[in-house]
Amino acid sequence: MEESDTTKYVIHAHISAEGVVERPDVVGAVFGQTEGLLGADLDLRELQKTGRIGRIEVNITSKYGKSSGNILIPSSLDKVETSILAAALETIDRVGPCISKISVTKIEDVRSSKRQQIIERAKHILTAMFDETVPESQELTEAVKSAVRVEEVTFIDNLPAGPDVLDSDAIIVVEGRADVLNLLRAGIKNAIAVEGTNVPQLVAELSKKKTVTVFTDSDRGGDLILKELLQVADVDYIARPPEGKSVEDLTQKEIIKALRSKVPVEQVVEVPQRRRNKQQMQQQEAARAEQNGKHEAQQREYQREYQRPERPERERGETPRRKSLRRMEERQERREPPKEQEQQPEARKPEPREAGEFAEIMKDLAGTLSAKLLDANKNVLQKVAVRDLANVLKETNGEVKSVVFDGVITQRMLDIAAEKNLEYLVGVKMGSIVKQPANVKVITTE
Structure with missing residues (x-):
C-alpha cells in the first residue's frame, strides 16, 4: 500500500457481501454512499484530491457465491476526523447489487509503527556499531541526554x-x-x-x-x-x-x-458579569485613589500657604491665613467644572426590513464565532473567524458594505467599520463604546 509522507493513520475495515463483488464495486460504494453524508469538509473525493486521504486499497475474494476481504484507507487527518470517516464506512449496506456489511477492525497509528522501527534500528546500531571499549561513551551519552531532555510534567x-x-x-x-x-x-x-x-x-x-x-x-x-x-x-x-x-x-x-x-x-x-464587576471595582478604586491624591495635594498647598512668613498685607488688614484661604478659593473658582460622564451609545433599534435582511444570517452564525462579509446587495463575499475579522477588514478594498458576526461589537470594530465606509455592522451585543461613527448603522440581536 502506498503511503504519503503526511499519513498519520490507516483505517482497517473488513467487508463481507452476499454475492460476488470486485474491487471497483467496493471503491464505488465507499465514495457513492458517503457522498454528502459528512458535509463538504469531510467529502472523500475532495479529501483525496487535496492529499488528506490516500489511495483506497481493497483486497477481496469470492467463494461459494459470497465475497469477503479487507479495506485499507490511509489518512492524514487528526484523530477525531479519522474516527468520523471510519464510522461512516460502517453505514454502507450494499455493494453493487449485493447486501454487504463493513466493520472497522482497527485504526493503525503509522507514526507509532515508525517509532517502533526507530527503536529496533537504534538497538541494532547501539549494539553493532558502537565500540564499547571507549571509556567516555557513557559520559557523553548522559551529557547529550541531559541537554535535550524535556522537563517532566x-x-x-x-x-x-x-x-x-x-x-x-x-x-x-x-x-x-x-x-x-x-x-x-x-x-x-x-x-x-x-x-x-x-x-x-x-x-x-x-x-x-x-x-x-x-x-x-x-x-x-x-x-x-x-x-x-x-x-x-x-x-x-x-x-x-x-x-x-x-x-x-x-x-x-x-x-x-x-x-x-x-x-x-x-x-x-x-x-461574564463577575469579570465586569471586577473591572468596575478596579475603576472605582482608581477613582478613589485619584480623589484622595487631589485632597492631599490641596492640604499640602494649604499648609505651605499658611506657614509662609507674614508679609506687608497684614498692614493692609489681610492676615497670612486669610490670604491663603482667598487664594484657595480663587484657584477653586478657576477650575473647570467636571465633565458630565459620557453616556455609552446604544445600538440603533433595527427597522423591521433591516432586521429581516440580517436575521437569517445571524441565525446561521449563532454559536460559530464566525463572521460574514456582505456586498451592497447583501450577498456573502467571505466567511472568516471572528478572531481574524479585524485583520481581514483592514485588507478589504471597499467592496464590503456590511459585516454580520457572532460576537460583541467593540470600539475597535466600529473604528475599522467607519474607516472602510461600511453601511451596517451587525453583532450580538454592544461592548464598551465611547463614540459611535455617524456613517455606520449598528444593529444587535439582543
Missing part, C-alpha cells in the same frame, strides 16, 4: 501542568496532558490542563490571581471547554491553533505564532 491537584504554573503571573489553559507536553517541548512551562469539560476548581481559583490565556483545539470539544471556562473562570485572552490542527500536533513555530495572535476575550464573546 508535574501534577497540581492531579492536573497535568508545567513547572512554572504556580510561580508565573500568567498561565495557559489547555485541554489535556499531551498539550502540556507539546508546550514544554516548545519551552513554555506555565501551561495547565483541565482534562475535559468539567473545569476543576483549581483552574477557577488560579484565574482570579493570574492572567489566563485559553489555548484549546479548533473543534467542537475545544469550543465546549472554552464556553465552560468563560462561565466559571476569569479568562483574559483566547488563542486557537490553525484550522484542522490540534495543540498537541503543533510545531514550536506554530505554537508561538498562535499565542502571539491571541485576542482579548472581549473581542470574541461577551465578558
Whole structure:
C-alpha cells in the first residue's frame, strides 16, 4: 500500500457481501454512499484530491457465491476526523447489487509503527556499531541526554501542568496532558490542563490571581471547554491553533505564532458579569485613589500657604491665613467644572426590513464565532473567524458594505467599520463604546 509522507493513520475495515463483488464495486460504494453524508469538509473525493486521504486499497475474494476481504484507507487527518470517516464506512449496506456489511477492525497509528522501527534500528546500531571499549561513551551519552531532555510534567491537584504554573503571573489553559507536553517541548512551562469539560476548581481559583490565556483545539470539544471556562473562570485572552490542527500536533513555530495572535476575550464573546464587576471595582478604586491624591495635594498647598512668613498685607488688614484661604478659593473658582460622564451609545433599534435582511444570517452564525462579509446587495463575499475579522477588514478594498458576526461589537470594530465606509455592522451585543461613527448603522440581536 502506498503511503504519503503526511499519513498519520490507516483505517482497517473488513467487508463481507452476499454475492460476488470486485474491487471497483467496493471503491464505488465507499465514495457513492458517503457522498454528502459528512458535509463538504469531510467529502472523500475532495479529501483525496487535496492529499488528506490516500489511495483506497481493497483486497477481496469470492467463494461459494459470497465475497469477503479487507479495506485499507490511509489518512492524514487528526484523530477525531479519522474516527468520523471510519464510522461512516460502517453505514454502507450494499455493494453493487449485493447486501454487504463493513466493520472497522482497527485504526493503525503509522507514526507509532515508525517509532517502533526507530527503536529496533537504534538497538541494532547501539549494539553493532558502537565500540564499547571507549571509556567516555557513557559520559557523553548522559551529557547529550541531559541537554535535550524535556522537563517532566508535574501534577497540581492531579492536573497535568508545567513547572512554572504556580510561580508565573500568567498561565495557559489547555485541554489535556499531551498539550502540556507539546508546550514544554516548545519551552513554555506555565501551561495547565483541565482534562475535559468539567473545569476543576483549581483552574477557577488560579484565574482570579493570574492572567489566563485559553489555548484549546479548533473543534467542537475545544469550543465546549472554552464556553465552560468563560462561565466559571476569569479568562483574559483566547488563542486557537490553525484550522484542522490540534495543540498537541503543533510545531514550536506554530505554537508561538498562535499565542502571539491571541485576542482579548472581549473581542470574541461577551465578558461574564463577575469579570465586569471586577473591572468596575478596579475603576472605582482608581477613582478613589485619584480623589484622595487631589485632597492631599490641596492640604499640602494649604499648609505651605499658611506657614509662609507674614508679609506687608497684614498692614493692609489681610492676615497670612486669610490670604491663603482667598487664594484657595480663587484657584477653586478657576477650575473647570467636571465633565458630565459620557453616556455609552446604544445600538440603533433595527427597522423591521433591516432586521429581516440580517436575521437569517445571524441565525446561521449563532454559536460559530464566525463572521460574514456582505456586498451592497447583501450577498456573502467571505466567511472568516471572528478572531481574524479585524485583520481581514483592514485588507478589504471597499467592496464590503456590511459585516454580520457572532460576537460583541467593540470600539475597535466600529473604528475599522467607519474607516472602510461600511453601511451596517451587525453583532450580538454592544461592548464598551465611547463614540459611535455617524456613517455606520449598528444593529444587535439582543
